[in-house]
Amino acid sequence: MADSIKIFAPATVANVACGFDIFGLAVDNPGDEVVLSKREDDQIIIQEITGDEGKLTKDPEKNTVTVPVLRYLEKLGIKQGFDVRLHKKMPLGSGLGSSSASSVAGVFAANKLLGNPMETKDLLPFSMEGERVACGAAHADNVAPALLGGFVIIRSYDPLDFVQIKTPSELYVSIVHPDIEVNTKDARIILRQEAILKKIIAQTGNVAGLVVGLMTDNYPLIGRSMTDYLIEPNRSILIPYFNEVKQTALNHGALGASISGAGPSIFAFSKGKETAEKVGVEMKKVFAKGGIETNLFVSGINQNGPRILD
Known part of the structure; x- marks a missing residue:
């Protein structure tokens, strides 16, 4: 051994x-x-x-x-x-x-x-x-x-x-990490404890829709279900240019985009690696205009978790 x-x-x-x-x-x-x-x-x-x-x-x-x-x-x-x-x-x-x-x-x-x-x-x-x-x-x-x-x-x-x-085999993730810091504890504090019933209902529908979309390779349903009514509106305040970056991703073919975890990274789902790479580059450009350096990662869904390295 x-x-x-x-x-x-x-x-x-x-x-x-x-x-x-x-x-x-x-x-x-x-x-x-x-x-x-x-x-x-x-x-x-x-x-x-x-x-x-x-x-x-x-x-x-x-x-x-x-x-x-x-x-x-x-x-x-x-x-x-x-x-x-x-x-x-x-x-x-x-x-x-x-x-x-x-x-x-x-x-x-x-x-x-x-x-x-x-x-x-x-x-x-x-x-x-x-x-x-x-x-x-x-x-x-x-x-x-x-x-x-x-x-x-x-x-x-x-x-x-x-x-x-x-998950669909052609589902790719573009992640742009801006060179700014968002503390996870701070990101949780900013969340409002109360939520309006209509928003909860809409959010639950999107949760169910995203699961079904992933399991049935329904890319349009994945995209329609990626609206966050409860968390993103508050946390996005901490991320400069968030709305512009998100809209840019959608304009260039992303299925949907949102905050990764507590941020500041922003991710977008796309169908196909080529689209995902294009989306990621365009997201980077928005931050670059604002003078913020970024890292870009483009990946499929990792199905294996950890692995042994030589």
Whole structure:
């Protein structure tokens, strides 16, 4: 059995417009890489973190890559130490599930090195503990798709119940991440607690429509269902040029567009990679006019979740 392993875990788009805290999907890039190596003792030590500009702690009880590993080992009653090297391959606070990717990569790696005592799906509660460290709440809409791949619905948290659904093969995601910062906790605070009944009804219809559209390869229905009446109107205030970027995406063939997670990244769905690439370039241009630098990622729906790297 190997003593060391390198794991990639993908970035994710959560909420997916109308599905606040219940929808999430994985993408092919970007993502995080974690190298886990067995130690002779039972210590969990973060030896190295790259790509974080020195912002992340190396305290194993406070870093999202190691907290899931610690809870996993406690659950199994196993005394095993690991050296951890975390390579952040995406921006922090991007709305792309940066903390989730680290959480998933760490516990997935530990499970592999210990001979897979648990099925991958059973690692989800431990991955969620990494989210609790990152934003104060153990949400699953990022970690579930990062761990399982594909498009995931979190039907219930108590008890935890999730569903993976089929998505169209030609569905692509364009993600533009502007070089600005939106704190997830701040993005949650700005949400209004009250919601008008008509908006809830309309939102529920879109949730149902998006699920059916994804499962039946109905691209027009996917597009029609990507209106968020409850969350986007408030959170978009924090993102410069949001409305213009969204309208530009639609004007150039996107099925729909919205905020990825808490932002500031904006994603758009398109049919076909060529359209998705064109949409992404045009979205970047809007930010560029405002003097904001961006990163662009174009991807299909990642159906595999984490993977072992050579």
